[in-house]
Amino acid sequence: MFENLAPLSGDPLLTLIGLYRDDRRSNKIDLGVGVYRDEHGRTPVMRAVKAAEQRLVEDQQSKSYVGPEGDGAFVEGFADLILGSRRLYAGIQTPGGTAALYLAARLLATNCNRRIWVGTPTWPNHLAVFADVGLEVRTYEYFDPSAQSLCFDKLVEALKAAETGDAVLLHGCCHNPSGADLSLEQWREVAELLANRGLIPLIDVAYLGFGNSLKEDGTGFRTVLDAVPALVAASCSKSFGLYRDRTGALFVTCNAETNSTVLSHFVTYARSIYSMPPAHGAEVVSTILNDVGLRADWQAELAEASARVRSLRALLAEGFKAWKRSSALTEQKGMFSLLPLTRQEVLALRCQAAIYLPENGRINIAGLSMDKVDAVIEAINPLFGW
Numbered sequence: 001m002f003e004n005l006a007p008l009s010g011d012p013l014l015t016l017i018g019l020y021r022d023d024r025r026s027n028k029i030d031l032g033v034g035v036y037r038d039e040h041g042r043t044p045v046m047r048a049v050k051a052a053e054q055r056l057v058e059d060q061q062s063k064s065y066v067g068p069e070g071d072g073a074f075v076e077g078f079a080d081l082i083l084g085s086r087r088l089y090a091g092i093q094t095p096g097g098t099a100a101l102y103l104a105a106r107l108l109a110t111n112c113n114r115r116i117w118v119g120t121p122t123w124p125n126h127l128a129v130f131a132d133v134g135l136e137v138r139t140y141e142y143f144d145p146s147a148q149s150l151c152f153d154k155l156v157e158a159l160k161a162a163e164t165g166d167a168v169l170l171h172g173c174c175h176n177p178s179g180a181d182l183s184l185e186q187w188r189e190v191a192e193l194l195a196n197r198g199l200i201p202l203i204d205v206a207y208l209g210f211g212n213s214l215k216e217d218g219t220g221f222r223t224v225l226d227a228v229p230a231l232v233a234a235s236c237s238k239s240f241g242l243y244r245d246r247t248g249a250l251f252v253t254c255n256a257e258t259n260s261t262v263l264s265h266f267v268t269y270a271r272s273i274y275s276m277p278p279a280h281g282a283e284v285v286s287t288i289l290n291d292v293g294l295r296a297d298w299q300a301e302l303a304e305a306s307a308r309v310r311s312l313r314a315l316l317a318e319g320f321k322a323w324k325r326s327s328a329l330t331e332q333k334g335m336f337s338l339l340p341l342t343r344q345e346v347l348a349l350r351c352q353a354a355i356y357l358p359e360n361g362r363i364n365i366a367g368l369s370m371d372k373v374d375a376v377i378e379a380i381n382p383l384f385g386w
């Protein structure tokens, strides 16, 4: 019956997980998929998450349905964390940030102009999600890997070319794959343009806390929320280390009436796709956010993780110092930077040095450890060609 189906190649980042796992070399280094790793190469269950899980085992009274909107306490606490307090919003818990993007994209594909502007390069799954719902994608150059610089003029041009009612994808912080975030001044300019031109921002917030701090990482994109109604897709995968528990949320920030109408659409889509989000991760997050001690411990552990990434950034920049763009690595935010490597160079690194990067040259700096950094510098340095 399915004999005529052609096999699909699959997501490049997820494919890399399997390739790394099957490599038997003991010196292999995984700088591929975007997960945080500690100095020992482990992706730990955060201390506050463990403590919250223990409480849930004791206290949970039921596993009955939660409904398509998900856990109200989670949505409220997480909205406060992502959007900042005292903002008018409606929100729905989703299975990870991807489902939040999916619900948002579906709304955009069936309403307004059915078109979205996307800066490239971007997370490959953005394009897959938008294509899946039939959203028309217009691209512009966001980042130039050889200059290691953000093409702000191209973003401004795109916002000026977009028509009223078009949507615009923005990375809230810790841009994936480049680490190149807008400055506060640039965010302000973007916010003003979005408002003046009647554009709809879809802000993807997947790495809050991995740049400078929870507070600073939110400052830029919140200028957009202050200026214009927006959709915000947020993930707990990285900030709470809850990757496999699929925990996220989608928020809309218009007026009360529009928010509740938009929410009714999200709830209807959710019911037909996955019915209800999984409860566990959301209960863990709301337990942490509503307990002073657990919240402080979670923040401290997240701050340690992001400090580790920043110190690895400094080591890499020092190791690559003959490359005239190396200092950009210390200015970029979060887990990723995008090295100007060709596909052939990335494949040679994999084959000859057992170093795993996606083919676009993105490096997950959180996958490094002090004892591996030299091997990575040694293998990559000759490729920059000075």
Ligand code: LMR
Binding pocket: 013, 014, 032, 033, 034, 035, 123, 125, 176
């Ligand atoms: C990544 O970019 O590597 C992460 O967001 C993981 C994923 O799902 O692609």
